[in-house]
Amino acid sequence: MLLLTCPNCGAECAETELAAGGEAHLKRFGPGSEDGDFTSYLFQRKNPKGVHFERWRHAFGCGKWFHAARCTVTLEVFGTYSAQTTEPPKEIVDKVKAKRPEWEGW
Amino acid sequence: MKRYSAFAVAKEAFSYHQGWERAWRSPEPKGRYDVVIIGAGGHGLATAYYLAKNHGLTNVAVLEKGWLGGGNTGRNTTIIRSNYLQPPSAAIYDLAHTLYENLSQKLNFNIMFSPRGVLMLAQTEHELRAWKRTAHANRLAGIKSELVDAERVKSLCPIINIDGPRYPVLGGLWQPRGGTARHDAVAWGYARAASDLGVDVIQQCEVTGIDVEGGKVTGAQTSRGAIGCDKLAIVVAGHSGELARMAGFRLPVESVPLQALVSEPIKPCMDIVVMANTVHGYMSQSDKGEMVIGGGSDGYNAFTQRGSFQHVEETVRALCETFPILSRLKMLRQWGGIVDMTGDRSPIIGKTPVEGIFINCGWGTGGFKSIPGSGWAMAATVARGAPDEIAGPFSLDRFAEGRMIDESVAAAVAH
Numbered sequence: 001m002l003l004l005t006c007p008n009c010g011a012e013c014a015e016t017e018l019a020a021g022g023e024a025h026l027k028r029f030g031p032g033s034e035d036g037d038f039t040s041y042l043f044q045r046k047n048p049k050g051v052h053f054e055r056w057r058h059a060f061g062c063g064k065w066f067h068a069a070r071c072t073v074t075l076e077v078f079g080t081y082s083a084q085t086t087e088p089p090k091e092i093v094d095k096v097k098a099k100r101p102e103w104e105g106w
Numbered sequence: 107m108k109r110y111s112a113f114a115v116a117k118e119a120f121s122y123h124q125g126w127e128r129a130w131r132s133p134e135p136k137g138r139y140d141v142v143i144i145g146a147g148g149h150g151l152a153t154a155y156y157l158a159k160n161h162g163l164t165n166v167a168v169l170e171k172g173w174l175g176g177g178n179t180g181r182n183t184t185i186i187r188s189n190y191l192q193p194p195s196a197a198i199y200d201l202a203h204t205l206y207e208n209l210s211q212k213l214n215f216n217i218m219f220s221p222r223g224v225l226m227l228a229q230t231e232h233e234l235r236a237w238k239r240t241a242h243a244n245r246l247a248g249i250k251s252e253l254v255d256a257e258r259v260k261s262l263c264p265i266i267n268i269d270g271p272r273y274p275v276l277g278g279l280w281q282p283r284g285g286t287a288r289h290d291a292v293a294w295g296y297a298r299a300a301s302d303l304g305v306d307v308i309q310q311c312e313v314t315g316i317d318v319e320g321g322k323v324t325g326a327q328t329s330r331g332a333i334g335c336d337k338l339a340i341v342v343a344g345h346s347g348e349l350a351r352m353a354g355f356r357l358p359v360e361s362v363p364l365q366a367l368v369s370e371p372i373k374p375c376m377d378i379v380v381m382a383n384t385v386h387g388y389m390s391q392s393d394k395g396e397m398v399i400g401g402g403s404d405g406y407n408a409f410t411q412r413g414s415f416q417h418v419e420e421t422v423r424a425l426c427e428t429f430p431i432l433s434r435l436k437m438l439r440q441w442g443g444i445v446d447m448t449g450d451r452s453p454i455i456g457k458t459p460v461e462g463i464f465i466n467c468g469w470g471t472g473g474f475k476s477i478p479g480s481g482w483a484m485a486a487t488v489a490r491g492a493p494d495e496i497a498g499p500f501s502l503d504r505f506a507e508g509r510m511i512d513e514s515v516a517a518a519v520a521h
Contacts, residue, residue, distance in 0.1 A: 001415055002406075016416050020406035022360070039506040043358035043449055047347035049409050072361075072408045 002070075007080050009062040021055030023047075024067045025087055025106070049073055051096050051103050053088055056080075069096055107302040109214050129294060130301035135308050138334040139167045141488060142326055143341055144313050144349060146170030147179040148289070148474065149466055150341040151296035152481020153488065154305045155213075160482070161489035164304035167335075168297075169328060171312040175293025178343050181411070181443035182474040183366050183388065183400040185379050187224040187284035189251040191240045192511050194499035195452060196247040199472075201496060202479025206287060209478060215295030217287045218393070222378050224284030225254075225262055227428070229273035229384040237279040251281040263376050270427050273384050286379060286390055292477055316353040316463070323353070323462035339464045339488050344409065344444025346467035355459045357467065358449060358505050363442035364403040364471050365413030367421070369435045371395030385424030397435065399425060403445060403471060413442035445470050449505070451514035455484055456493045456501040464488050465502065 002015040011017075023045050029037040046052075052072045057065050067085070069078040069092050078099065079092045088106055096103055108114065108127055118125050141157060143150045146168045157163040170176075188203035190196045210217050228234035237253055244251040256268045259278045268275040297307050308330070315327035316338065325334035340349045344361040371394050381388035386402040401421030404414050418440060426433045448454060448468040453476070455466050466484045469476060479496070486494035493501055499511060 015406075015414060035506060040356070043505045044356040045347075045358065045360050046356070047360050047407060049345070049348050049361075052407055054406065073410065075408060075410060 002075055002077070004056060004068055004077060005080050006058040006061060006064070007066050007082050008058065008064040011058070011061055013058060013061060017058065017060045019057045019059040021057055021065065024053040024055045051078070051100055051106070053106055055083065071100070107214075107298065110216075129298040130307055133306045133308065135167060135169075135306065135311060135328070135330050135333055137332075138325075139306070140165040140335065141337045141339065142166075142333055142335040143168045143339040144326070145177075145340070145342040146174050146293070146297065146307055146309065147177050147341070147343065148175065148292050148296065148477035149343075149469070149480050149484070150339070151175075151293055151300055151307070152477050153339060153341060153466065153484040154307070154481075155296045155300040155303070156481050156485035157489060158300055158303035158305055160485055163489055167306040167308055167333065168300070169311045169313055169326070169333070170307070170309045173309050174297050174307070175290050178443040178445065178473055179293045179477075180290055181366065181441055182289055183390065183398050184286040184289045184474060185224060185284070185381070185388065185390065185400075186219070186287060186475040187281050187379075188249055188475070189224075189226075189240060189244050189279060189281045189284070190513060191243050192452075192513060193243075193247060194511050195513055196244065196249055198479045198483060198496050198500070199476055200247070200249055200479075201482060202476045203283065205478035205482065207283075209287075209292070209295065213295035213299045215291060215298055217291040217295050219285065219287040221283055221285040222390075223262070223280065223282045224379040224381065225259065226279040226381045226383060227259065227266075227275050228277045228279070229270070229275055229382065231276070233384055234276045237277070240279060249281075250283060251279055254278050254280045263378055263380055265375055265429050265431050266380065267428060267430050272427060275428075284379065289474055292474075296481070313349065313352070316349070318353060318460055321461055323460055337462050337464065337488055337491075339466065339484065340458075341466045341484070343467060343469065343473060344446050346446050346465065350458070350465070353458070353460050353463055357454070357465070357502075359446045359454070359468050360407050361409060361444050361446055362404045362406065363408050363410055363413040364400075364445045365417060365440060365442040366398065366400045367418065367437050367440040368392070368399065369397040369432070369437050372397070372435065375431065380428075382424060382428050385428065387421045387424035387428065389425060389429070396438065397432065403447070409444055411442045411444060412440070445473070447471075449514075450510040450512045452511035453480070453500050454502050455480065455497040456487055458502060
């Protein structure tokens, strides 16, 4: 069972309490942007075998969105952090680097 | 290749069955091939077989990281049906279904195709209307499937509880031609037939890099040395994103575990395949008597070939409601496969941004049933260098162009 700590309310939640929201930190492209950028934003995903930054919603709790850094191979959770950011905070990146020295960066 | 037959079995009996030859060759990789196919699952091996059989291309290698059919080909619930809603899907799945029907004879390998019928339950008014629409679409596409009422459901499968507490059975979509096949045998049969036609099937050979020069593929780096090629086909299901990254492009695909489980063997109690999409569970009984059970896929990306516990619980809870006789049954094994999901739940077959690289992925939860059709269309695409009329609608650029083939609404989860 995957356990994540909601950074908004502090509760440790099992995955049944959460809703997965897919890849985090997508750069959004709107009307007037290049077709390639728009397609990429809408459809293309990194889908890494390894460190993945993703969105979650504490659906059956405080109801708020947050982000998590997780390994898709071992399901190890490196940390969770506020959704009010456009890139992973330094302490999360450092935690990932400490545990995955070969990681190429997000 | 020695042909398998009743006569051959009798003949070999006189020599203590020591005269059987290996089913396929196990060659060392050559330095160069016309076509290199990455992934020796059902789809990769079928592609190799039809390249050799239909297009005369035999200087072909199939590279496999593990062993034949060790990925999703050996991890699915073996269901075969073709009653899809959208015309392009109906075309490719029905081609696959039709090829399955005499594949044992064509490959001279018993794939144990059993057209026992597939019943998809309607347990909400919405689902009943959706199946009605699918039944009409199937009739227009020339695929035999029919909408049946609850009484007919009960007579087709007496162990179903049609007055379920949450979701009573209102009817179902019944495809009598649907059924199951032995999944390993499909990989083995294609490998044996392809090997006999001259294709090199190379196991324990992991691709570690893809060589691209000036936007064109020149070969692949593998754990057994560099292999040059003119054309490269990526047919690796859940790991498609990893291979695409090696070649320098991205895909509209995300990998999630889909799991299945089997029970202890019991006496024959159901002779059809039943899919209950509203409650996320589908089941058939194997020849050994085990109940083969599939459920929903996980909601988040992962490469763990086991899946999450909550889905086991959801699946068995759903099935205990629909089939109350299962409530005391013990489960023997549970496993997961990594499926590659696209946004519209339809596959991707065709060219990629790199010249010479072709991709066949995105089958999501519906890969097994499509193996022969997928291999057929992929082989034509690779041989011609451009998609044929079956593969055409499934091209990678359909996302940019907005030509979705939406089966996600039509197929719900059990796809």
